[in-house]
């Protein structure tokens with residue numbers, strides 16, 4: 001792009017905030033009662049975490065992967081792409097993340113999730129639970145309708161944040177698996193910031209916590 | 220109307236065109252007349268497209284963001300309602316681009332719903348790297364709009380213009396387009412724009428111009444007049460930022476002298492009273508706003524002295 005320095009973030013925002021939130025409203029209505037299933041799967045992750053063992057870890061990775069794949073298809077490709085041509089690339093990124101989770105966590109069993117013992121694990125569980133329970137409430141608390149709520153496994157932000165939290169509960173840091181969720185939180189934060197949404201910082205800040213802990217764990 | 224005119228036998232087409240020229244002349248005359256000249260209620264102000272003389276109403280409709288509503292049925296119908304008021308007020312030129320995501324299909328929905336496909340002056344853009352991919356993109360856009368062919372096809376932000384421009388001129392020669400143009404916004408690549416205006420037989424150039432962003436007054440607008448190139452003005456309200464800021468201020472009483480009843484008309488009449496400007500294309504998602512905006516295509520326009528006063532006033536706010 002020529003003269004790229006003359007562009008602002010707002011030059012890349014293709015839609016009005018109203019259109020963006022309406023997308024979630026129509027999506028939620030279309031997929032009901034998938035929300036209940038998604039919440040149940042989120043709770044299942046916590047149960048599996050406390051059960052422990054190789055099978056449980058594979059189960060957690062499989063649920064996370066399913067969430068990424070669902071969001072890639074049902075949200076990015078089927079909905080978001082109607083108002084944002086970049087969503088096709090987002091869908092590809094989300095599908096790649098699903099494959100990485102399946103490859104690393106399910107097929108190779110390379111992720112061992114453990115109930116939190118130290119501080120990193122507690123932060124990870126906190127971030128995961130926040131994405132599962134609190135993040136969907138932020139919109140309604142800010143005065144947006146309940147019907148716009150963004151849920152883990154169905155909407156990109158809580159899915160990315162929950163995954164980052166869950167990855168902190170794994171026995172070792174998998175940088176490759178952190179990359180796409182982190183990138184998404186940055187993209188989403190920038191989008192919401194450009195839209196003037198007061199909660200734009202939520203996903204980036206929640207993403208910063210896992211990355212900080214991951215770096216600290218390594219040192 | 221443009222398409223209709225092309226399909227009509229020449230005998231019935233000519234008088235209509237002459238009539239349109241008459242209207243255009245009336246518009247130009249209103250502009251040149253000093254403030255206080257007689258208003259012509261009921262007639263929409265038009266400008267002749269320099270390369271053809273065809274009259275175009277001075278206010279068109281942009282669709283960036285406002286018409287990108289995806290597949291939401293209620294929002295699509297709301298856009299069609301904006302289009303209905305636009306056409307009912309005498310509007311014709313609608314501007315879009317493949318860059319604007321669902322805006323093109325949403326325009327198509329509105330045109331079909333309102334049955335205004337023949338009336339619209341369809342101004343779209345080619346926005347893709349590489350000349351070989353241009354024709355397929357234009358065809359896709361045409362299907363979204365549901366028009367037999369585009370009135371105006373512009374190279375969006377000069378993307379691959381070296382390759383697209385010859386192709387568009389060839390399409391025009393083959394009767395597949397009526398006019399060819401190039402676009403930029405917010406002062407980007409003006410040197411190149413000027414060079415293209417000098418070197419290529421384009422019909423339109425699209426640039427940003429408003430009471431605060433007047434860079435084009437220095438070279439591009441005079442060059443357009445000299446070369447007989449029509450000027451479409453984008454970002455008349457600085458994407459809404461300007462009008463939202465200025466609306467908190469009181470509209471000066473002297474705005475009545477050029478029949479601006481609100482700030483939208485003040486800002487738009489400033490733009491379209493520049494003699495080089497063919498039309499401005501404010502975008503809106505709201506019926507009350509499109510009605511305000513279309514009001515700027517009626518009544519008196521400010522003269523040069525008044526235009527200076529408008530600049531001084533807004534700059535001092």
Ligand SMILES: NC(=O)c1ccc[n+]([C@@H]2O[C@H](COP(=O)([O-])OP(=O)(O)OC[C@H]3O[C@@H](n4cnc5c(N)ncnc54)[C@H](OP(=O)(O)O)[C@@H]3O)[C@@H](O)[C@H]2O)c1
Nearest residue numbers: 281282283402453454455456457458459483501502503504
């Ligand atoms: N490079 C290019 O080719 C290029 C670049 C930029 C723009 N364009 C074209 O030019 C068009 C116009 O530019 P733009 O859309 O960027 O900006 P704009 O027309 O300057 O501003 C649009 C904004 O103004 C608000 N608005 C419109 N009428 C109003 C009124 N009467 N009172 C108060 N607010 C009003 C709209 O909000 P509401 O919806 O609430 O009315 C909208 O947010 C675009 O839509 C696009 O077609 C082309």
